[in-house]
Amino acid sequence: MNLAWYWTALIAFGIVNFLLISASVLVYAERKVSGYMQNRPGPNRVGPFGFLQPFADVLKLVFKENIVPTAANSFVHSLAPMLMVVIAMASGALIPFARGVVIADMAVSVLVLLALTSISVYGVTLAGWSSNNKYSLLGGLRSSAQMISYELSMGLAVLSVVLISSSLNMVTIVEDQGGGYGIFAWNVFRNPIGCILFIVTAFAETNRAPFDLPEAEQELVGGYHTEYSGMKFGMFFLAEYVNFFIASFVIVTLFFGGYLLPFESVLLAQFPGLEDSILLMIMQIGTVVLKASFFAYLFIWVRWTLPRFKYQQLMTLGWKYLLPISLVNALLVAIGVIIFS
Amino acid sequence: MSIINDTDFKETLKFWPRHNEAIYRRLESKHSWIEKTSSGDGSPVDALEQEMVLNIGPQHPATHGVLRCVVKLDGETIKKCVVDIGYLHRGIEKIAENKSYQEFMPYTDRMDYLSPYSNNVAWCLAVEKLAGIEIPDRAQWIRMMMSEVARISSHLLWMGVGLMDAGAVSVFLWTFQAREDIYAIFDEVAGARLTVSHSRIGGVATDINDVGFNLIKDFAEKFPASLAGWEKLLNRNRIWIDRNIGIGYMSAEDVVAAGMTGPNLRGSGIAHDIRRFEPYLKYDEVDFNIPIRTEGDALARYFVRLDEMKESIKIIRQCLEKLETIQGPVRVEDAKRAYPSKNDVYYSMEGLIHDFMYTDTGVSPPKGAAAYHAIEAPKGELGFYLQSDGTGTPWRAKMNSPSFSNLQALETMMEGAQMGDMVIMIGTIDPVLGEADK
Numbered sequence: 001m002n003l004a005w006y007w008t009a010l011i012a013f014g015i016v017n018f019l020l021i022s023a024s025v026l027v028y029a030e031r032k033v034s035g036y037m038q039n040r041p042g043p044n045r046v047g048p049f050g051f052l053q054p055f056a057d058v059l060k061l062v063f064k065e066n067i068v069p070t071a072a073n074s075f076v077h078s079l080a081p082m083l084m085v086v087i088a089m090a091s092g093a094l095i096p097f098a099r100g101v102v103i104a105d106m107a108v109s110v111l112v113l114l115a116l117t118s119i120s121v122y123g124v125t126l127a128g129w130s131s132n133n134k135y136s137l138l139g140g141l142r143s144s145a146q147m148i149s150y151e152l153s154m155g156l157a158v159l160s161v162v163l164i165s166s167s168l169n170m171v172t173i174v175e176d177q178g179g180g181y182g183i184f185a186w187n188v189f190r191n192p193i194g195c196i197l198f199i200v201t202a203f204a205e206t207n208r209a210p211f212d213l214p215e216a217e218q219e220l221v222g223g224y225h226t227e228y229s230g231m232k233f234g235m236f237f238l239a240e241y242v243n244f245f246i247a248s249f250v251i252v253t254l255f256f257g258g259y260l261l262p263f264e265s266v267l268l269a270q271f272p273g274l275e276d277s278i279l280l281m282i283m284q285i286g287t288v289v290l291k292a293s294f295f296a297y298l299f300i301w302v303r304w305t306l307p308r309f310k311y312q313q314l315m316t317l318g319w320k321y322l323l324p325i326s327l328v329n330a331l332l333v334a335i336g337v338i339i340f341s
Numbered sequence: 342m343s344i345i346n347d348t349d350f351k352e353t354l355k356f357w358p359r360h361n362e363a364i365y366r367r368l369e370s371k372h373s374w375i376e377k378t379s380s381g382d383g384s385p386v387d388a389l390e391q392e393m394v395l396n397i398g399p400q401h402p403a404t405h406g407v408l409r410c411v412v413k414l415d416g417e418t419i420k421k422c423v424v425d426i427g428y429l430h431r432g433i434e435k436i437a438e439n440k441s442y443q444e445f446m447p448y449t450d451r452m453d454y455l456s457p458y459s460n461n462v463a464w465c466l467a468v469e470k471l472a473g474i475e476i477p478d479r480a481q482w483i484r485m486m487m488s489e490v491a492r493i494s495s496h497l498l499w500m501g502v503g504l505m506d507a508g509a510v511s512v513f514l515w516t517f518q519a520r521e522d523i524y525a526i527f528d529e530v531a532g533a534r535l536t537v538s539h540s541r542i543g544g545v546a547t548d549i550n551d552v553g554f555n556l557i558k559d560f561a562e563k564f565p566a567s568l569a570g571w572e573k574l575l576n577r578n579r580i581w582i583d584r585n586i587g588i589g590y591m592s593a594e595d596v597v598a599a600g601m602t603g604p605n606l607r608g609s610g611i612a613h614d615i616r617r618f619e620p621y622l623k624y625d626e627v628d629f630n631i632p633i634r635t636e637g638d639a640l641a642r643y644f645v646r647l648d649e650m651k652e653s654i655k656i657i658r659q660c661l662e663k664l665e666t667i668q669g670p671v672r673v674e675d676a677k678r679a680y681p682s683k684n685d686v687y688y689s690m691e692g693l694i695h696d697f698m699y700t701d702t703g704v705s706p707p708k709g710a711a712a713y714h715a716i717e718a719p720k721g722e723l724g725f726y727l728q729s730d731g732t733g734t735p736w737r738a739k740m741n742s743p744s745f746s747n748l749q750a751l752e753t754m755m756e757g758a759q760m761g762d763m764v765i766m767i768g769t770i771d772p773v774l775g776e777a778d779k
Binding site: 135138142209210212219305309310311313 | 395403504505507510511514583759762763
């Protein structure tokens with residue numbers, strides 16, 4: 001029991017609460033942004049500017065009856081939403097929010113992150129299977145097919161980043177982007193194709209539109225969560241928002257300099273007193289949240305603009321375009337790393 | 342008590358199981374209509390031996406009302422599909438035989454509830470043809486203009502709902518904003534937003550006032566810009582194009598064989614539009630094009646409908662110009678053939694008598710007269726066949742509704758398609774179940 005243990009516990013407490021609250025803020029943001037995109041005001045009745053709408057929604061979900069279909073496998077039916085939330089939250093442990101503010105600073109955190117995103121598909125597939133509903137089953141099947149198609153490209157996009165910074169540690173990857181060229185050392189400039197690939201696959205991994213085939217409100221009537229009600233449905237809902245916020249954080253960490261302030265090295269040269277100060281930490285947390293919020297906005301923006309992919313389109317995009325491009329990109333980056341180092 | 346004993350309720354209650362059995366027999370599935378959970382000897386059945394039969398509708402969100410499709414699936418591929426309609430059957434043809442001609446007119450609003458004005462016009466034109474009534478010019482121009490506004494309203498719903506089925510929810514809200522403008526027009530012109538009932542036998546109920554006239558003018562000016570904005574988003578959108586191209590292909594021979602009408606017919610390269618080839622109202626006096634595509638897939642129908650909206654705006658503009666010059670009555674001034682004006686009813690005795698008589702018996706076509714009149718409704722050929730026995734009610738009324746004939750093609754289209762295509766296909770046929778089920 002040393003001081004570092006308490007520090008980690010404190011960060012963990014802070015981050016879990018931050019993620020839970022950010023989910024409700026994101027729900028509000030999504031409804032408000034979609035409202036403005038559709039020329040309507042969005043929620044504006046509960047609380048000032050409708051700020052309390054997500055909390056009212058959560059209350060409603062908590063008080064709703066929890067219905068388990070008679071023919072469902074009730075254990076798996078309950079397990080699936082919990083799995084989704086736990087995995088979504090666990091990914092938060094790997095994100096560095098500022099220098100030294102990370103729950104699990106392990107040597108292979110990128111690998112752990114990929115592993116966690118792979119497991120999260122079990123939540124969807126098990127939910128689809130255990131509901132004993134044909135629509136849910138189709139949703140679960142679609143989800144697993146989607147995950148297999150996109151995981152490879154995602155892994156290769158991450159691999160190109162790992163090659164550049166020659167480390168599997170997220171903190172090292174971030175610090176590696178703080179080179180002397182200001183923002184131009186960010187991986188998005190060193191590895192632009194990898195960045196685009198990763199953003200596209202992140203959309204697919206989080207099951208957000210236009211890749212929301214597993215839930216497909218219109219054809220599959222909600223897909224895997226058709227048979228869920230009350231807080232179990234709420235957990236899927238929560239997991240979706242936490243997932244895409246985490247995905248935004250991962251995009252920022254891997255490609256957009258993570259918690260680094262733009263031109264941080266210049267700033268520190270000017271004000272050496274800032275180094276290791278609380279002020280810098282707060283600024284770094286603000287920076288990473290701001291950057292991630294931009295990508296969260298991107299997720300919302302895309303969702304309310306584009307139609308959904310069709311199953312074959314999704315497969316074609318995944319196997320015929322993204323996979324070859326990511327293979328070639330990984331090769332090019334590897335050659336580049338050899339030449340420049 | 343005796344009625345209950347005399348009636349064989351057992352047979353009645355067997356309808357539903359028998360109906361379902363018939364549907365599954367058509368699917369030729371190994372699947373019985375109650376799912377098998379064991380194979381007779383108590384051992385569970387092999388799930389892989391059974392084909393998956395998915396019941397889509399009538400409460401499914403993508404079926405545009407209460408359409409029911411029973412599909413046999415192999416993974417995501419639809420192997421066979423049986424369409425079941427009739428969940429909104431109200432016996433509207435039988436109702437027509439018990440109502441006077443004018444009394445029945447408001448019922449037509451409830452058939453294709455997305456373009457009620459066209460239905461009113463179709464019914465009134467059929468009755469006028471049967472009874473040989475010539476209606477004033479101004480009424481004809483008003484009817485024509487409002488029918489085109491109704492066409493835009495119907496196509497806007499097709500567009501919004503089609504896009505929403507494909508996952509782009511925002512377009513739905515945008516088209517509904519434009520439809521709100523159209524509802525405001527109907528509200529001003531006819532006094533009702535949805536069930537307008539503005540057409541009367543022998544003319545229209547009221548003349549268009551300045552407010553209504555300006556609303557239509559504003560709409561005709563503003564609408565092409567918003568349509569262009571949507572086209573910018575969609576016409577080069579890779580996802581939307583790929584979801585539509587080659588989907589629901591029907592060759593020119595197929596569409597004729599299936600009896601499809603309207604934009605579905607013109608999307609397959611058949612140049613048939615009643616407005617051009619058997620002009621009614623004043624369609625022979627306005628200048629407009631018939632958009633035709635030859636590809637025969639959902640994308641072709643999408644472009645046909647988009648172009649039709651532009652042509653409708655063109656017709657509306659010409660109608661507005663004409664209505665500024667043509668003045669005069671909007672209803673026949675013959676009390677045996679149309680309602681007298683309210684001025685007559687309130688201030689003259691003859692007027693009151695005529696109004697009473699017209700409400701009581703109404704127009705009475707000669708005995709044995711029969712007529713069929715079809716118009717080009719937004720969804721295709723909407724025709725009414727009427728037979729008179731000399732009284733004020735039709736002896737027989739038969740509706741040829743476009744949604745019913747268009748839905749005949751759905752089973753053919755669905756075979757071999759994907760689950761995700763299903764919503765696109767139902768959208769591209771654009772059925773309204775109020776009309777298909779009658």
